[in-house]
Amino acid sequence: MQDADSNYENVALPFTAHLEELRWRLLRCVIAIAIGFGISYFYKEEIFNILMIPLLKAMNNHGKIIFTGLTEAFFTYLKVALISGIMLAFPYLAFEFWMFVTPGLYKHEKRILAPAIFLSAFFFIGGALFGYFAAFPFGFEFFLSFTNEHIEALPSMKEYMSLASLMLLAFGAVFEMPLVVTIMARLGIVSPGFLSKNRKYAVIIIFIIAAIITPGPDVMSQCIMAGPLLILYEISIIGAKIFGKERQKQDEDDKAEVFEE
Numbered sequence: 327m328q329d330a331d332s333n334y335e336n337v338a339l340p341f342t343a344h345l346e347e348l349r350w351r352l353l354r355c356v357i358a359i360a361i362g363f364g365i366s367y368f369y370k371e372e373i374f375n376i377l378m379i380p381l382l383k384a385m386n387n388h389g390k391i392i393f394t395g396l397t398e399a400f401f402t403y404l405k406v407a408l409i410s411g412i413m414l415a416f417p418y419l420a421f422e423f424w425m426f427v428t429p430g431l432y433k434h435e436k437r438i439l440a441p442a443i444f445l446s447a448f449f450f451i452g453g454a455l456f457g458y459f460a461a462f463p464f465g466f467e468f469f470l471s472f473t474n475e476h477i478e479a480l481p482s483m484k485e486y487m488s489l490a491s492l493m494l495l496a497f498g499a500v501f502e503m504p505l506v507v508t509i510m511a512r513l514g515i516v517s518p519g520f521l522s523k524n525r526k527y528a529v530i531i532i533f534i535i536a537a538i539i540t541p542g543p544d545v546m547s548q549c550i551m552a553g554p555l556l557i558l559y560e561i562s563i564i565g566a567k568i569f570g571k572e573r574q575k576q577d578e579d580d581k582a583e584v585f586e587e
Contacts, residue, residue, distance in 0.1 A: 511565065
């Protein structure tokens with residue numbers, strides 16, 4: 327009886343207690359980002375130079391990146407350090423988020439938090455790396471193809487940083503698809519049969535997305551962009567099948583767990 331009361335007290339926390347917990351977790355997240363920002367700021371120039379490599383290669387290493395405002399370079403380096411700091415702190419930020427929602431989850435759901443955190447960071451970084459090594463060269467070559475003897479490309483630090491960070495974020499988010507679909511399958515929102523049955527529509531949507539995020543008009547670059555997305559979709563189906571098979575048993579365990587509490 328005492329254990330049941332203890333479990334009830336842990337679950338039925340007052341609203342103010344949730345706010346207090348949220349405040350401390352947000353504070354720790356801010357501290358983690360600040361630490362990542364401080365570390366990244368010492369290497370801000372090296373990080374930006376690495377980020378510029380695809381553009382400089384597209385310019386045959388003859389072009390330069392300029393800044394037109396007195397404070398543009400300074401604030402661009404701050405943005406570089408901030409984004410890099412957030413990426414460094416991302417695993418810890420995901421950990422704090424999941425730990426905040428843990429009290430509302432069942433035991434078997436808590437056991438998959440660590441793999442979910444690792445996989446979310448893994449897929450996001452993988453997507454960003456794919457954008458850097460695959461999408462950047464095609465995109466920058468297309469943008470620079472408009473130069474001629476009368477038009478010279480003079481990209482600024484601010485504009486390039488905004489474009490590069492947006493593309494990295496977009497590819498990182500897209501590569502989270504297998505994890506999102508797997509979670510949706512566990513929640514019963516989608517099923518492996520539904521995903522397999524609508525594969526042809528998914529292929530069309532994927533190629534539309536590839537056409538949108540690929541600046542170049544050629545079919546080859548669009549296929550290079552769509553290829554990994556198709557692979558990710560198939561991985562999503564496999565993940566849905568693996569977790570879908572266990573769902574019925576988990577639902578029964580959840581009902582038993584609620585009954586015990």
